[in-house]
Amino acid sequence: YQRRVRGINAEYGAFSRHLALVLFSSTKMVAQKKDKKSQDTINSRLQLVMKSGKYTLGYKSTLKTIRQGTSKLLIISNNCPPIRKSEIEYYAMLSKTPVHHFPGNNIDLGTACGKYFRCSVLSIVDQGDSDILKTINE
Numbered sequence: 784y785q786r787r788v789r790g791i792n793a794e795y796g797a798f799s800r801h802l803a804l805v806l807f808s809s810t811k812m813v814a815q816k817k818d819k820k821s822q823d824t825i826n827s828r829l830q831l832v833m834k835s836g837k838y839t840l841g842y843k844s845t846l847k848t849i850r851q852g853t854s855k856l857l858i859i860s861n862n863c864p865p866i867r868k869s870e871i872e873y874y875a876m877l878s879k880t881p882v883h884h885f886p887g888n889n890i891d892l893g894t895a896c897g898k899y900f901r902c903s904v905l906s907i908v909d910q911g912d913s914d915i916l917k918t919i920n921e
Contacts, residue, residue: 825885826895828915829858829905833897836911840896842867845906849874856916857882858905860889871904883919 832838839848848854849871857875859868861884875882885892893902910916 824918828913828918829895830897831913832907832911832915836913837909839906840902842904845904846874848906848908849878849880852878853908854880854906855910856907856919858885860885860892860903862888863903881920
């Protein structure tokens with residue numbers, strides 16, 4: 784009798800684990816689609832900034848634009864070193880510049896900018912024809 788009960792519990796446990804996995808994967812799929820859509824809009828707006836606006840790539844030049852007060856938006860990749868990220872965010876807070884955390888790594892950010900090299904930090908000085916500032920602030 785105890786073996787039979789254990790067998791039923793084992794089957795029920797396996798079923799509940801499977802059900803939980805299915806529910807988790809479906810909610811994760813919806814989140815991935817939303818992230819993918821937002822990432823596509825950011826990438827397309829970034830391409831427009833690269834063509835028609837002014838920007839600086841890299842840590843040192845970004846700090847210069849923040850200190851000068853010419854930066855309108857900062858974009859930081861998700862694998863930027865924490866000390867560097869916190870320093871940039873601190874400068875941005877002092878200069879009241881909005882910061883956007885890019886969902887991809889530095890390779891993805893460089894590719895989104897149309898460059899063949901990695902870029903962990905990007906500063907937008909003039910947005911040009913793009914409406915990236917309105918999109919990010921929403």
